[in-house]
Amino acid sequence: MNTMTKPVLLTGLRANNDLHIGNYFGALLPLIDMARTRSAEYQINLFVPDLHSFTTPIDHSQLQAQIIHNLRLFAAAGLPLDDPGIHIYRQSYISAHSELAWIFDCFTGFGEMSRMTQFKDKSARLSDDRVSVGLFNYPVLMAADILLYGASYVPVGDDQSQHLEFTRDIAERLNNQFGELFVVPKPVKDQHDFFGKDQGLRIKDLIDPSKKMSKSDESGKGIIFLGDDPETAAKKIMGATTDSIGVVHYDPAAQPGISNLLTIHALLSGETIQAVADHHDGDTSYGDLKKEVAEQVKDFLTDFKAKLMSVNDEQLTAKLEADEAAMNQVANQMLLRVQQAVGLRPKAV
Numbered sequence: 001m002n003t004m005t006k007p008v009l010l011t012g013l014r015a016n017n018d019l020h021i022g023n024y025f026g027a028l029l030p031l032i033d034m035a036r037t038r039s040a041e042y043q044i045n046l047f048v049p050d051l052h053s054f055t056t057p058i059d060h061s062q063l064q065a066q067i068i069h070n071l072r073l074f075a076a077a078g079l080p081l082d083d084p085g086i087h088i089y090r091q092s093y094i095s096a097h098s099e100l101a102w103i104f105d106c107f108t109g110f111g112e113m114s115r116m117t118q119f120k121d122k123s124a125r126l127s128d129d130r131v132s133v134g135l136f137n138y139p140v141l142m143a144a145d146i147l148l149y150g151a152s153y154v155p156v157g158d159d160q161s162q163h164l165e166f167t168r169d170i171a172e173r174l175n176n177q178f179g180e181l182f183v184v185p186k187p188v189k190d191q192h193d194f195f196g197k198d199q200g201l202r203i204k205d206l207i208d209p210s211k212k213m214s215k216s217d218e219s220g221k222g223i224i225f226l227g228d229d230p231e232t233a234a235k236k237i238m239g240a241t242t243d244s245i246g247v248v249h250y251d252p253a254a255q256p257g258i259s260n261l262l263t264i265h266a267l268l269s270g271e272t273i274q275a276v277a278d279h280h281d282g283d284t285s286y287g288d289l290k291k292e293v294a295e296q297v298k299d300f301l302t303d304f305k306a307k308l309m310s311v312n313d314e315q316l317t318a319k320l321e322a323d324e325a326a327m328n329q330v331a332n333q334m335l336l337r338v339q340q341a342v343g344l345r346p347k348a349v
Contacts, residue, residue, distance in 0.1 A: 006085075008183075009038060010045040010151035013088070015053040016066040019073055021224045021300075022203040022213035025267045032079050034155070034195070039085030045149055045327070046079075048090045051097065052142070055135040056122065071316060073226060076307040081315050087323040091145065094324065096331035100144040101137075103338060104170055108140055112166065118159055143167040148331045150183035155195045161188045178341035201263045201273060206240040209256035230301040234294035237261070242286045250277035258286065261293050268296040 011031060019028065035044045050067055054060065067090065075081060079088075091097050113119065113136055123131040142163050146154055147170075156164050164185060171182040186194065203213045205222035213223050224233045241257040250273065252259040266276040280289060339345040 006041065006043045007153070008045055008149050008151040009034075009042040009153040010047070010146060010149055011155050012049040012052075012091075012145070013046050013074055014070055015048050015050040015091075016058060016063055016070070018066075018225045018227055019070065020203075020213055020226065021264070021267075021297075024077065024226060026200065026202060028074065028077050030200070031155075032074065032077055035086050036078075036080065036083075039083050042085075042153070044086040045151065046074075046086060046088045047145065047327075048088070049145065050090050050092045052091070052138060055132060055138050056126065057130060071320070072308060072311045072313070075311045075316055076304060081312070081319045087327060088320060089324045089327045090320070094148075094328050094331050096148055096328070096335040097141065097144050100148060100335055100338060101141040103342060103344075104140045104143055105137060107170060107173060108137070112169075113137055113139065116162055116166075118162065139163040139166045140170075143170050146185055147171055147182045148334050149327075150334075152183060152186055153191060153194055154185055156188065156191060164188055164191070174338070174341070178338075181338055181341055201267055203264055203267070204256060204260040206236055206260070209241055209260045224297060224301075226301070226304060228301060230298040230305075233301055234298045237264075237294040237297055238290050240290065242290075246284060246286075248280045248283040248286070248289060250281070258289070261289055265289075265293050265296060268293075268300050 011034075013031075014023070014027075031046070035046060038044060048067055048071065050063070053063060053067075071088070074088075080086060116139055119136055119138070122135060139162070142160075143166060146164075146167050154164060154167075165188065168184050168187065171184045174181055175184070185191075205211050205213050206224070207219075207222035221236060221239065224236060228236075240261060242261075243255055243257055245255060245258075248258055248262075249255055250259050250262050262276050262280065263273060265271075265280075266273040269276065283289060336345060340347045
């Protein structure tokens with residue numbers, strides 16, 4: 001089946017949109033740590049889902065630059081480009097993803113896709129003429145992304161759990177009809193047991209701390225982007241929403257704004273939230289807390305920009321091209337097996 005000698009662990013790297021510090025601490029660093037610590041035992045596939053990136057409307061003139069920029073962000077954050085156990089590749093550079101997705105489309109029910117919660121949630125926010133077929137059958141392409149490489153482990157959040165279960169269903173469906181074609185990924189519970197159900201600190205929006213920091217905030221005032229000017233980011237911290245209580249406590253329910261500042265403080269300092277909360281507990285100056293966190297943010301972004309400037313673009317390009325050549329071989333072998341099974345290619349004698 002899978003030509004790789006180690007079990008495959010697969011996940012996607014965001015293809016477009018600026019990353020913010022919530023993404024950095026909540027997703028990017030844990031992903032890089034996972035890749036580093038597991039690459040000796042597992043084949044790590046980190047792919048850029050660029051075909052998925054415009055299931056909803058985007059500025060296509062910026063897409064190519066954003067893909068490369070975000071790959072550079074991962075490298076700046078510590079993704080090793082010299083580890084042979086880690087493969088990075090762009091989804092659209094491996095045509096087998098699209099070809100297998102079409103085959104899967106023909107074995108997928110309209111009702112199955114209609115019941116996908118993420119499709120219903122996202123399409124509800126768009127006018128009917130902006131809801132694309134690509135958004136509708138996104139889970140089918142995701143299934144192809146996974147099954148082409150025989151991936152057993154795929155870290156998924158709650159919003160992707162349905163998609164992983166569909167991947168398992170379509171793999172079993174074709175296996176039952178055509179023989180053992182695919183490695184069936186582990187079920188969601190096993191994925192959570194393997195990766196750990198993340199309970200880490202979550203950074204909230206600076207202006208509305210009742211919601212998570214998200215790129216959907218069109219004003220940008222509540223978000224610290226990795227590409228922000230350090231002084232501008234510091235001003236965002238100084239303008240963060242607090243409360244009228246007047247005393248610093250870590251209490252996300254009663255004091256969400258103050259608790260969010262303490263969370264950012266803890267993540268940037270590397271201290272536990274308990275240590276930071278204890279240190280500031282009872283302080284009566286919100287301004288002093290903001291100044292301290294603003295300086296931390298400035299230092300962090302200044303340091304990160306230096307790391308970003310030091311990324312070796314030639315090494316990154318060479319890594320991409322070498323890994324894409326290797327992944328094309330793996331994906332095309334699997335695609336051929338499926339094509340032979342469904343009658344699109346003659347079976348080997």
